[in-house]
Structure formats: structure tokens, C-alpha cells
Amino acid sequence: MDSSVLLSLLPHKGLSPYLILWIGFFLRDSICRLTFQGSPPIFTPVSVGVPQGSPISPLLFVIYVSSLYTDIPNGLTISYPDDFTITVASRSYRTNIHLFQKACSALERNVTPRNISFAVAKTELIHWRTPRENQTPCRLPVHLEGQAFYPQTSLRWLGILFTLSFDPRAHFSCRLSPAKGAFAAIRRLSPPSIGLPPHLCLTLARSLLAPICLYCSAVWLPSPCIMDTMSVFWRWVCRWTTNCFSTTNSICLYKEACPPPWPAWSATSIPCGALGSSVPPRRSTQLPLVS
Numbered sequence: 001m002d003s004s005v006l007l008s009l010l011p012h013k014g015l016s017p018y019l020i021l022w023i024g025f026f027l028r029d030s031i032c033r034l035t036f037q038g039s040p041p042i043f044t045p046v047s048v049g050v051p052q053g054s055p056i057s058p059l060l061f062v063i064y065v066s067s068l069y070t071d072i073p074n075g076l077t078i079s080y081p082d083d084f085t086i087t088v089a090s091r092s093y094r095t096n097i098h099l100f101q102k103a104c105s106a107l108e109r110n111v112t113p114r115n116i117s118f119a120v121a122k123t124e125l126i127h128w129r130t131p132r133e134n135q136t137p138c139r140l141p142v143h144l145e146g147q148a149f150y151p152q153t154s155l156r157w158l159g160i161l162f163t164l165s166f167d168p169r170a171h172f173s174c175r176l177s178p179a180k181g182a183f184a185a186i187r188r189l190s191p192p193s194i195g196l197p198p199h200l201c202l203t204l205a206r207s208l209l210a211p212i213c214l215y216c217s218a219v220w221l222p223s224p225c226i227m228d229t230m231s232v233f234w235r236w237v238c239r240w241t242t243n244c245f246s247t248t249n250s251i252c253l254y255k256e257a258c259p260p261p262w263p264a265w266s267a268t269s270i271p272c273g274a275l276g277s278s279v280p281p282r283r284s285t286q287l288p289l290v291s
Helices: 003-013 017-027 057-064 093-111 168-189 198-213 224-242 250-257 262-269
Strands: 030-032 044-046 075-080 083-090 126-128 142-144 147-149 154-157 160-163 283-290
Touching: 003 017, 003 057, 075 093, 083 093, 093 142, 160 168, 168 198, 168 224, 198 224
Parallel strands: none
Antiparallel strands: 030 044, 075 083, 083 283, 126 283, 142 147, 154 160
């Protein structure tokens, strides 16, 4: 991030001259040092970037890259610090490729004045399709900077697993495996009759296991099929927190364990967002770019 370019953008965002001057002093005369074992701690001036850990740094970064978000017909652009993704949708894969190439060309024109570059070699591509699509998966590539990127059968972005059919079951099935591993580790802290008290076990379950299982469920509602599997796992967690027998009735178990049943808990606390449980009505294609 070039501080001079950033300061030139701030007046167009409606910031007062006093605040722009304050940000200029905030970014000026920055120094950093890299400490290795046995090396002298020498400070080096830094003329790019923003101080790490500052509350204002993410906001300044968003202002700096705001020009990269161009309007794409039937498309969506999302970024997260150093990851950038473009999604387009149409009734034809070839139309998707055309829209992609056009969006990438516009993106390349916008990043040049900002002195921003992308690690094109890390680009990943996936073609989504509706569940009713029975045709052979599309193998059309996208060409960027003379390189051809062929679509993958699955793609992970920000910890979210996407598949060709845009089905959330694959993602939540993968989330369930590490949750079971974490549960196997923490249950040793409280074997039957000894160890942590029940209220601390419940705290561990709700603060550690639930976020692992329900990661991304705020925008992607788990299907009833995978929720049934997760409910079986949650009942074992409730038995651990209460030291109940494996034959204990589920209704009594949930009342004793304090948290409500897993499906009810997730349905009441997690809204169905933009992605929800629906599948895109058209063929769509996603291309994450790593900057």
C-alpha cells in the first residue's frame, strides 16, 4: 500500500482536511525490524503498508482497494485481506468464461495505479452447477497472464469447502471431523466422576466445539441430512457434560445439559443469509485470486 496514493484517495471519500493530515502523520516515519536468533535488532524504514494491529489499518486498506470492486453483470466480488474472489453466473459456461476474462481485464487496469499485484500462480477455478445438471462437468479453463487455469472438483476458500454442486454437506462433513478430534482431546479433561465440573465442560463445548462444527453456517445453512449427523455428535457432547448414561432419553438429556437440541440451537441463533440453503439457479463460476 503506497501511502501517497492512499492520501490522494481520502478527499474523495469525504474526509476532512484535519483527519487526512492526521492519517498522513500516522503513516509517516514507520520503521520495523526482523529479529532472528543471533542477529542484531536493526530498525529499517518502511514506506509502504499500514501499522499492523491498529484499529484504523483495516479501514485504510478497504479504502485503498475500493476501486477494485467493479460492477459485474450477474456477478459478485468479495475480498478478505489478501484473498480476492470473483463469481459470475449465466446459463452458459462459455458466457461465464467471457465474463471472467472481461472482469479480470478490468481488475488489471484498476490495480496498476494502486501498485497492487496478484500472485496469479495461486489462482484456483471452479465451475458450479445446479443439482439437476446431469451433464459432464465443465473443463473450460480461464487464461490469465498467459497461464491456463483448469477447473477443480472442489475448492477451499477462507476455510469453506465448495464443490461442483454447491452442496453444503461436503463442507459441514469436513467441519465435523476436526470437531470430533477436538472433543476426543478435551473429554480427557473430565472423565466420569472426576475432572472439570459440568459448567466448565459446557463452556468448552459451546466455545470450542460448536464454532468448529458450525463454521460458515451464518451464511450457509446446513442441510437436514448433515444436521442429523451433527445432532448425534452433539448428544455425545451433552452426555459428556452431564455424565449421563448412553441410554438416557434425549429429551431428558437436553434439559439436563442446558443447551437445547443441536438443530434447534443452530436454527434459532443462525440466520439464513444470502447463500442460505438454496442453490444458484444458473451455472456459476468462481475464481479466487490471491494477492
